[in-house]
Amino acid sequence: MKKIMIIEDNNDLRSLLAQHIEKFGFKTIKLEQFDSILERFIKEEPELVLLDINLPTFDGYYWCRQIRKYSTCPIIFISAREGTMDQIMALENGGDDYITKPFSYDLVIAKINSHLRRVYGEYAQSAGERTISFHGLAFLPERMELRFKSHSVEISKKEALLFEVLLERGEKITSRDRLMDKMWNTDIYVDENTLNVYITRVRKRLSEFGINHAIETVRGSGYRLRCTWEEIE
The missing domain is CATH 1.10.10.10 (Winged helix-like DNA-binding domain superfamily/Winged helix DNA-binding domain)
Structure with missing residues (x-):
């Protein structure tokens, strides 16, 4: 069962996201403390991360950079910021995708499935694959x-x-x-x-x-x- 880590400080949105994602057979990891995100990531080893930008203490860009020192798993930013520069910064700091709030939960699931297929599934690169x-x-x-x-x-x-x-x-x-x-x-x-x-x-x-x-x-x-x-x- 693939694990999806949700790093979102809005309690209601975090719960709704988790409920919807779990309907599709995923396990969710819902962070409620945001001062030790990397340690929790290392412990849980999720296959994909949903990451908000506006977080206490350090923003999502910072935590994305920290995760990238350890893992290449897909990271999808979810944010109310709609500006082009915000989306560019998300990608430049190691993100793979960007979804603006408010969003369709079906779109979130489609994005999750797409990135999981690309990295771990049928679309994963096989040419020259190491064994x-x-x-x-x-x-x-x-x-x-x-x-x-x-x-x-x-x-x-x-x-x-x-x-x-x-x-x-x-x-x-x-x-x-x-x-x-x-x-x-x-x-x-x-x-x-x-x-x-x-x-x-x-x-x-x-x-x-x-x-x-x-x-x-x-x-x-x-x-x-x-x-x-x-x-x-």
Whole structure:
């Protein structure tokens, strides 16, 4: 289920947006505090963001720039500002689209679906698409997809970063510091235990293919992959 983050300080509009979006099978993340937007974004990993311009403390342009340091997910500005310069600034600061208030909720859904198809779905760029593989286990970065034999599963952004490093390194040991740098290239403090949580998550992803004990913990050094799945049908 794709997650849509709504960053809008008007309580009524935020609730109405969420209600309408959820009717179409999306999960919504409704922010009610606006002083730690980036931290919440990093935690939730939404596939798309609806972002107002007029926000407390820092405006939407600022938060768009902060998100862009971390993610290329679609960001759609929603604003009562109708001026051409406002729309240009939204795009120049990293936005993908702009919807003026008041708007049609159906238009919002159409825009959301369009951007999700472009980035994650049928219109996603496939020419020259990268594949990182290790003994038949393959990761497609542009699709955020893990494949094994005839099966595939969509994975989150953080899971994708882990799989990218582990599959590229294969049986070579990858240090915890290297994985932390790959996943959280930011000035925000991240507890090292958070890495353990994501290692557990990627192990669960592999178990969906019937692959177990493939990620080996090398005490005091880091992690590496072991090919434990060659006999799996």
